[in-house]
Amino acid sequence: MDRADGMDEIERIAAAAEAHDGAAPLDEATWRTLRRHPERARHRVVDGGFALVVGRELTVVVDPPARGAGVASGLVSAELAEAGGGELLAWSHGNHPAAAALAAAYGVERVRDLWVMRRAMAEPLPGLVVPDGVTVRSYVDTDADEVVRVNAAAFAHHPEQGAMDRAELAERMAEAWFDPAGLVVAERDGSLVGFHWTKQHSPDLGEVYVVGVDPVAQGQGLGRVVTLAGLHHLAGLGVGEVLLYVESDNEAAVATYSRLGFGHAAPDTHVQYRRG
Known part of the structure; x- marks a missing residue:
């Protein structure tokens, strides 16, 4: 074109x-x-x-x-x-x-x-408590394969996100908004167990872009840990609001985000239709 x-x-x-x-x-x-x-x-x-x-x-x-x-x-x-x-x-x-x-x-x-859920960053964030044996840090280039692996496992049944491969990861990282400091990873015993990829749209608006936790580590509170770590990063950038996208029927994710101060208004809904 x-x-x-x-x-x-x-x-x-x-x-x-x-x-x-x-x-x-x-x-x-x-x-x-x-x-x-x-x-x-x-x-x-x-x-x-x-x-x-x-x-x-x-x-x-x-x-x-x-x-x-x-x-x-x-x-x-x-x-x-x-x-x-x-x-x-x-x-x-x-x-x-x-x-x-x-x-x-x-x-x-x-x-x-x-759903689009939003949080006003004027509300104080809870403190970040990292479990013993887990390291939370920013992304480095050698993490690429592990990010793709964890993403594929975490979103195996997601129609868009789960298909990301190394080529698509590179394309996303080539976008002007990408900041490696805003891709927070959680590591345990030398392997990634989760990540939170944040995005800054403007000086006042941030996004919980992708949160993924390896299924073998789910149920251990790591989703909250990496989400909160990314939110602290966005708060440090001075954004006034953070938004995220979540499937309306993902009760566990909606509950986690709600406990972190995110809310949803009915007009903030994207609807998918299917023919055939």
């Missing part, structure tokens, strides 16, 4: 939609695919909107001034026809009512809710 093929328009419409809706219509993984692996994406740009298909995931974005004129339904109809009877997944970032109406119109089912 080159600029002549519509990237400028995709970027413009996505930015306008985010400013209007308060939620980004394209996530980090989609942008990374567009910019680093455009051959993996198919796009359709029309007057007032665009559709993207990456793998089995469809994204439809309509320029705010063009909404209500049938742009979205036209794009959805075209992409469903092109996909035939195959499975398609689609995210509604922010649980947009127009997306729900489209899903109902096309008989597409709601299959997954992803």
Whole structure:
């Protein structure tokens, strides 16, 4: 995909939609695919909107001034026809009512809710207590294989995160926001048992980007330890708020984050729909 093929328009419409809706219509993984692996994406740009298909995931974005004129339904109809009877997944970032109406119109089912939870960093953090025999430190380059291993084990059933390999790890670390000091790892007996990858979006906003604990070490409180270590790192950067994304049905993770002061508001929900 080159600029002549519509990237400028995709970027413009996505930015306008985010400013209007308060939620980004394209996530980090989609942008990374567009910019680093455009051959993996198919796009359709029309007057007032665009559709993207990456793998089995469809994204439809309509320029705010063009909404209500049938742009979205036209794009959805075209992409469903092109996909035939195959499975398609689609995210509604922010649980947009127009997306729900489209899903109902096309008989597409709601299959997954992803919560955004937030914490005001003006609230004091609990102290960090590291278990005996565990070392908590920042990432170094020789940790790469262990981070990939722990991530794959921790997210074996996660449809996106669990597929990260060394190449994708390198791509994420090549992003401008990456800071090795913000990737906190927990080590025991020479092996990584968990990690917390943080992200700073702006001077005032941080993110619990990924928290992973090796299944053999789960149930020992290490998730809380690495999460708290990363939060202390973000607090040291001076951010005023930290957000995170968590599956709504992951009761253990939601409980851990709630005890650390994170809360969820209903509009802060991303919904995934599936056809086929």
